[in-house]
Amino acid sequence: MQIHSKKEINKLAIKTSDYLVGVSGVKGLSVRVRPHGTKEYVMRYKHPHNPGSRPRMVLGNVEELSLDEAQRQGNAILSALAEGVDPKTIRLQDSINKYSYLKNATFNDMVTAWKKHQMSGKKQYAKSTQAYWDLCLNYMIEAVGDLRMDEISSEVILAVCEGVQNNDNKATFVGASVRLYTDKVFKFALARGLCKKNAAEPTRGELAAAGSGNHLPAIIKPEAFAELLKDMDNYEGAAEVTLAAINLLPYVFVRSIDIRSMLWEDINWEQALWEFSPVKGEGREDMVDSLVVPLATQVVRRLKAVQAITGQQKYVFSSLRSSKNPFISKATLIQAFHRMGYKGKHCPHGFRASAKTLLMEQPELRYSDTVTELQLGHKIKDTHGGAYNRLDEIDTRIKMMQDWADYIDNLKNSTDEILD
Template identity: 30%
Template sequence: MPLTDIAIRKAKPGINPKGEPTSKPYKMGDTGGLYLEVVPAGGKWWRFKYRHSGKEKRLALGTYPDTGLAEAREKRDAARKLLAAGVDPGEQRKAAKAAGEERAANSFEVIAREWFAKHATVWSQGHSSKVITRLENDAFPWLGNRPVADITTKELLATANRIVDRGAVETAHRVLQYCTQVLRYAIQTGRAERNPAAEVRGALPPVKQTHHAAIIEPNAIGGLLRAMDAYQGSFVTRCALRLAPLVFVRPGELRHAEWAEFDLDAAQWNLPAEKMKMRQPHLVPLAPQAVAILRELHALTGRGRYLFPSARSPQRPMSDNAVLSALRRMGYATDEMSGHGFRAMARTVLDEVLHFRPDYIEHQLAHAVKDPNGRAYNRTAHLAERRRMMAAWADYLDTLKAGGNVVPMTRKVS
């Protein structure tokens, strides 16, 4: 039976609805998941019971008499509307609190944080950090308090142009992209009806395409390898430098490498999906040269978590600038070589000099590769061929380092 104001007023703490003394809280049910919880200390709390993603949850809706029966039902109905749109009202409240309890529940910042929380679970930690930092620095100061349904094309463009004016054109495009996704999410969850970001398309200056600096000429590669072998910095950094061209993973994947991911006897490195840009597990066959470096390094850092621990704390990986700084100390300028450059080096030389199949190379680079039937390759696809490729690549690097016969670069004729 639905509750009445008279029944609520008559409810006494410590006396249950049957008139019996009790030292426990008891509930007085209303409709639609709403109930009043009467606690022995004297409080009367409104609660809303609901299910989301298969889990039973509860949401506090205020205390009686500050929140009357009619208002409690209004709050329940609002929460049910969010559920109907696929939104967990409890999580929406947390996002509202993070954005400031006094802000409207449909402000841009509240919905953006809600959108972020929903997607961050499948993003890498590095990407998640970039997204929320860009929103907090470049969007929330101007759009955060605005009701999401009232945001205009002019406001979005002004927000993006502030970023352009400081010379960060690519960041402006990124922030506008995030705003577009937040506004699309607001439409999907019933908090807005149109996306003004669609009308900003083409209004920003184009991003100049830049490529990570890389050394790809064989003779120059040989000089780089010799310089890395002679590096006078820390042993850990020197091992990271020497391993980088042999595995050509992304810099973040290399510096976060953990000993638990390696099977040196099987000569392979198994990277879990959460560390990968494409959110798919990745397998790196290790050439004998790579295994030799790792066994040497294991004697120093093998009892810890990371291959390349920070000099300040073994609980953290080395700085993301460690390899880059080492390259600069060795005399390689920003426009000559970068941490990402080892990937471009391998891609180019494996294709144009050693003539391995492009799909083997792309798969080893952990790029999205599909078979002729459109199915994504799994982590072990063409593993035998990739093992041979990685061994041949390591042997070729040894030849270059020794200053031996260099196979000239050849361009394919299409």
């Protein structure tokens, strides 16, 4: 077996011991799968000056390094070996010299270098993610961009972040993100000997939490949720594809952007699974970059109905009107809930909070925080600091998603008193 795509890497099973699977097209390049779930690219080669030695170089984690980049690096190593050069020597020298020009650099210059580093040799980040980096870091650049790294104090960093959190928009999340990305820039510089300390580190825990601002509206009580489901089922004020997306949201409780950009090719009909890369997971340390959503029988049935309409399109919820957007827009979903009378009460994103709360609190469900968080696409650390794999607790999650679908169908169809 050889690896040809990222999807094939994601499907590699976790075993009780390390094992290697070769990568197509590059001699010596493999993916190593470890028992705790880590997958990394490794390159094994014959030492140019010691034929009996076969060193192994770790190129990077598969979550951080794209398959194309791993193959490019593998071919570069083979080229160096053909010239009689040990690639480890080149790597060491490059790591020493690559950033020497940034000694005593300003914060602005260091931000530029950090962003370049993020975009080079790692996974491709969406333009929206890059724009968010700029939004957050520009607050700090305006305040200390011309100062050298060792001239910036923790007090100034904290003041800038608090100023963002306390502005007219009450941008709690953005202020916390300013601190986070400033910390990343300092870590980048400190690890390469480009500054003497990480001035952002002492500010950790000193700001309002990212999620402590105004929350998006969500209904979390069974009685009110049942009414919402009935209103959605009876709503006819939108196009057929939009109605299908609206009524699928409660069953899968993913983010609006992820259901709107859902691809037919990501659906595994045989196993009733939907595997995709969450848009918000790109560049986020708290979000997975690959999520598996088990599809309940009700969901499969609904998707089959949509397939009759958009099955020839790339996207499940393709925009059938002449539009710049290839799939239905965020505004379209939000406006539908407003028209149903739920402005300020519930929104498309709110189904995540609804599902999380009801799955954990209702007696007939009672699923754990770990399982629900995994299904929401949040990264969870175990007691040893290792992150859960995207397929962890998959059997439990398959059962949970079917139980959830049955539960909300019963809510919607019940005429009896619903017990809290």
